[in-house]
Amino acid sequence: MSRTLPINKNDYIDVVFEDLTHDGAGVAKVDGYPLFVANGLPGEKAKVKVIKTGKSYGVGRLIELYEKSPYRVDIPVSEKHKYGGCQLEHISYEGQLKYKENQVRQVLNRIGKLENVTIHPILGMENPLYYRNKAQVPVGEQDGKLIAGFFKPRSHEIVDTDESLIQLPEVNEAVQTVKEICSKLGIPAYQEETHSGVVRHIMARYGKQTSELMVVIITRTKDIPQKNKLVEEITVRLPKVKSIVHNINSKRTNVILGKKTTVLWGSEVIYDYIGNVKFAISALSFYQVNPVQTKVLYDKALEYADLKGEESVIDAYCGIGTITLFLAQKAKNVFGVEVVPDAIEDARRNAELNEMENVEFADGEAEVVIPKWYQEGNAADVLVVDPPRKGCDEALLKTIIDMKPKKVVYVSCNPATLARDLRILEDGGYKTLEVQPVDMFPMTTHVEAVAKIILNL
Ligand SMILES: C[S@@+](CC[C@H](N)C(=O)[O-])C[C@H]1O[C@@H](n2cnc3c(N)ncnc32)[C@H](O)[C@@H]1O
Structure with missing residues (x-):
């Protein structure tokens, strides 16, 4: 027997947010039925419009905030930051x-x-900003130019992003630079719908204690057009680079890295220290970010x-x-x-x-x-x-x-x-x-x- 839902699409209702989802949306309960609303914070009272109802949860849009959380930081929630993994940008660090x-x-x-x-x-x-030592960023094309950023949630649309609140500046700079070089050299981005093109992701990893940078270029193809020029420009424009690696992922998949890697230039690993212990880190290995x-x-x-x-x-x-x-x-x-x-x-x-x-x-x-x-x-x-x-x-x-x-x-x-x-x-x-x-x-x-x-x- 199907359960009758306590709310309908297009209803306007008053709610109190109790929790947050993984994506940082506010969760309110209407007679036990969860409603997810972007930009709602626990403790806040609001008017919302119901825009979707499913079997196990609904989705709403924030219309008016009656009572704000003391932890709310009054900034417009930026798409770029939110999709780039900063879902709690609008909450003070104390609140987080x-x-x-x-x-x-x-x-x-x-x-x-x-x-x-x-x-x-x-x-x-x-200092809770600019801490991540690694980024892996999907690459696409827009108006004939390469873009690199983040997928919109539940979509394959890439939001071009040239800044990040959480990545180390060296990591961000590496991703932007490789994107620009690929674009300049006319190396095509991967096209998901047709499973064609070349560059799928750009990854950068940085040893904070050693200042060593690794760049990984993940492609669908075995070869990279203009490979030598690409490597040369990376070494000139990113002087901290110690390792340039090519990873091939020829499958139709959401998994980022393929199994095959070859070193295009420099070392197979970069080094970093945690305390007194020194670590070699290769492209495919897990290392805390x-x-x-x-x-x-x-x-x-x-x-x-x-x-x-x-x-x-x-x-x-x-x-x-x-x-x-x-x-x-x-x-x-x-x-x-x-x-x-x-x-x-x-x-x-x-x-x-x-x-x-x-x-x-x-x-x-x-x-x-x-x-x-x-x-x-x-x-x-x-x-x-x-x-x-x-x-x-x-x-x-x-x-x-x-x-x-x-x-x-x-x-x-x-x-x-x-x-x-x-x-x-x-x-x-x-x-x-x-x-x-x-x-x-x-x-x-x-x-x-x-x-x-x-x-x-
Ligand atoms: C959260 S990471 C922790 C790694 C390491 N302790 C550290 O702090 O860097 C989890 C690790 O478990 C590995 N892993 C996943 N499933 C596993 C399994 N069934 N058996 C052994 N290792 C596994 C992953 O490859 C990854 O390296």
């Missing part, structure tokens, strides 16, 4: 931190049903691991071994597991680079490799996980519960899956002691958190 901290508290309570957990005040940035807050996050993970020097540690989802090497400074040995083979190569290189001999890395899925280790009689005293947004695989959580490491440190970029996984661990004999939210992504709706979990049997 409050919202994110509350989100962690609510979700741990509602989904995790966790009691007696200390949730600390969120750790924010002193906010170098300032990464140090804050890793220091907290290390504090929660509370290592004395005698422990065997597993670092699941280790990427290029960043947390692994942090932990290795204080542990007897650390085993890192990661699914991207290039990242594991980087991780091994990073261990050598830092002359750390008490680390080993395995290439594979954490939920396959760690159960196998356990079946072979290996166990860890401390287990660290830092999974992608979907959280830990159930098979891994089950192995943790069977293996019984004394401590688990969970680094999470999604409070909802963190809460789900903590509940599974609690039901399996673990206790969450404390959670530290960290703002790794100011101006966006994302929030990171680290949890300290102990065996409670």
Whole structure:
């Protein structure tokens, strides 16, 4: 039986916003039915017009604000910033931190049903702008010129963007410069509808501590027309560039990077430091995008691991071994597991680079490799996980519960899956002691958190 909706298209209604969506839209509830309204902030009262009603939610347009949030910053919400990932641009930084901290508290309570957990005040940035060390920007064409920017939500229309509130200036400059050079040399942009053309995305990565820049040009084609000229101009106009890489993605797909990369000029990697540890970063590897807050996050993970020097540690989802090497400074040995083979190569290189001999890395899925280790009689005293947004695989959580490491440190970029996984661990004999939210992504709706979990049997 279909449910009758409490509102109809074109209705004008008064609402109070309770929450924000991932895209930063206000969420109001009408008899329990969620209505998403761009530019509405939690706590605000407004008149809205209903412009769409679906089975599970509706969409409205803000008509009049009756009561403003004390955290609203009175600026017009800029399309460029919003689509470029600055969904919270119209909220003061204080308001953003409050919202994110509350989100962690609510979700741990509602989904995790966790009691007696200390949730600390969120750790924010002193300067929350221009922090991102990486951008990957889609390329298109408009009036015969190359454009590069961001897709409008739920569309394939690119908004040409020459500025960013959150990218490091060096990253922004690199993207703009490569766009201009490609345009000048007449290198065609990729055309999604016809699956033709050449340049799909421009990516730039910058080592903040080393001032080393990597440029990655992602194309549909195996060859880049005017390749030598392109490389030459990039090296002249971007003196900090240390690596120019070509990545080929010939598939019809929304995935940005293809599997094949070749170095067009310079080194295969750039270097950066987090604390005293030096890292080599290649084009395909995951590397945290906010170098300032990464140090804050890793220091907290290390504090929660509370290592004395005698422990065997597993670092699941280790990427290029960043947390692994942090932990290795204080542990007897650390085993890192990661699914991207290039990242594991980087991780091994990073261990050598830092002359750390008490680390080993395995290439594979954490939920396959760690159960196998356990079946072979290996166990860890401390287990660290830092999974992608979907959280830990159930098979891994089950192995943790069977293996019984004394401590688990969970680094999470999604409070909802963190809460789900903590509940599974609690039901399996673990206790969450404390959670530290960290703002790794100011101006966006994302929030990171680290949890300290102990065996409670
Ligand atoms: C949030 S990142 C964390 C990386 C690293 N700890 C860091 O801080 O840079 C998650 C990592 O998990 C990897 N990954 C995703 N699924 C995986 C799986 N099933 N098994 C192992 N690694 C996986 C991704 O490639 C990525 O490097």
